[in-house]
Amino acid sequence: MMKKLWLVALFGSVGVAQAEMLFTENSGGGGHAGHGAGATAAQGGHGGHGAGRGPATMLQDGLGASIQMVTPTLESLPVDAGKDGRTLQIPRTGIDSYHLLLAERRDEKVQEAAMRYIYGRGKPSGRSPSELLAHKATVLELIPAPLPREHWRYESGEKANFIVRFNGEPLADTWVGLSSSNGSSLEATSDHRGRVSFTLPEDFSRVVAGRQSNPPAEFVVRTGTYQNGMLYRTNLSAAYHVNPLNWQSNGVGLFMLGAGFVSGLVMMRRRGEG
């Protein structure tokens, strides 16, 4: 009950702030859904894995927010919210790596931020995403630990870890919530290193065989803290996908391994007898 009240205080009718601003993806675009969590981001699929532009990245309820993109080389570039004030015009950096989209907004009592890591296509930068994750971008941050690398993506049923940071330092004993666009919600409290861990919900109602046949859903991780009379609240959004174990079988894989092993023994025994 206390957590619910805390959640309302942080993200509900604070009064002074508008509705929660949040980065989302319109997944109707053409990127390759098969590789990397950020692979379907605005710049379209990760290095060499997608043709054409990916789905558009939007900022919901971002009225009055300043939006920027932090590049793998830690440059900050302004991002235009587009004619509709929602569909982001993301600058192309030509660098093949993760970029951070950050929207910030503040008034006298509340400072809020929305974060999303997107994958940009281009030439290899030679810069590790670790540098981007270590870079302090805003006061209260939710940092993926780690971001999925290529051939990887957030998947239902898998662990996803995050670090809560305040002024660049881990923030312990802080409430963190995760909600999915499929209707699930989870809560946790950060440990002494600011870390929280969630098992992403298995909440896809319709699953068909194949990585590319299932559209991703979205999850949002939220946290907040009061410091010196100011409420800080931050969210981090990302896409997550149906766990491939829905159409892949470990049991049959193990059986085939056993069958191969026995066949190998039989084959060598016959050769030996021959």
Added chain:
Amino acid sequence: MRVNLSLLRKFVQLAAFVFLVYGSGVVGFYAADKLSGAFPALACAYDAKTADYCVLIPLQHQMDHRLGTVLAAGGEVVKALMPTLISLGTFLLMFVILNKAFCGWICPLGFFQEVMGLVGQKLGLQRRESLPDGTVDRIRPVKWVLLLLLVFAFPLLTGLGLTDHSLGSPYCSICPSRILTSMATGDTSQLVVDTTNDGYMILSLIATFLFGMMMAVGMTVRQPFCRICPMLALHAVFRKVGLVRLVKNAKPRCEKCGICAQACPMDIREIHTEMQKRDVLYPDCTLCGRCVEFCPDKDVLQMKYAVVPIFRADPAYFKQRKQAQKRWEAGTLLGWWRRRREGRGN
């Protein structure tokens, strides 16, 4: 007394296995952190903790997502080939340093097969020291076929839109190192049969069956998968530029001997039969050095680094090594069991 080269190699292989399979803690987790992204041995990108990615994965992706798609769109071929040339260039920079010794000293899958061989030997299972010449000759072209079809042709056809997406990286789909290295980190996500479509299902059935078969055959035949590995073929293409060499100064006694060929885990009989050429680094060689260890005549076989000899055949070493091998092979579980039963019978 000289160091036992096979023992030294085992230590190097073990260290390389640990580093390549679990090395992300040292080099970093993300692709940009890895050593090269085009490693000349089967370090696998599907392993969450790997220190580097084998060159075969970027080559397949570049055929599929770059060259194939650009050709299909009528784009500029030279520009589309640039990533492939960069990957091959990176591969070559590393390959030159150790040449085919990346197979015999560094590859995690090569080491695993040797461990299976040791297990087979200790269990007392029949060890076929040499496959028949005819069998070896029939196996040899397979690695070239796998390199051309699975690493280049099918991914390219997929990029052109002529084959199913399941054939976009077909070598990775069947590679035993993908299953081995991911399982070694406790990740079972690669030991699966995938029912996405017929293509994925067939490839995953082949992969899991092949892995099991390789384990069993590896206990009785030396290096079964190495013989058909496309990495061995890729190494063979560039072996003349590598700095580690295998050199033979043939003597008349060589014709009657042949211990070097018996010692060779890849059954390269030409090491024995070649009497003219000095360069005996054959396409199937993994530069393990066993032929040099088991050559009884002084300096007939030599491993050289460029022009500097680093390990030479020596009669005293040969005697010592042969005795050590005999002692090692004497103790088997099956032999112990038989002796125990005979003891009871008396």
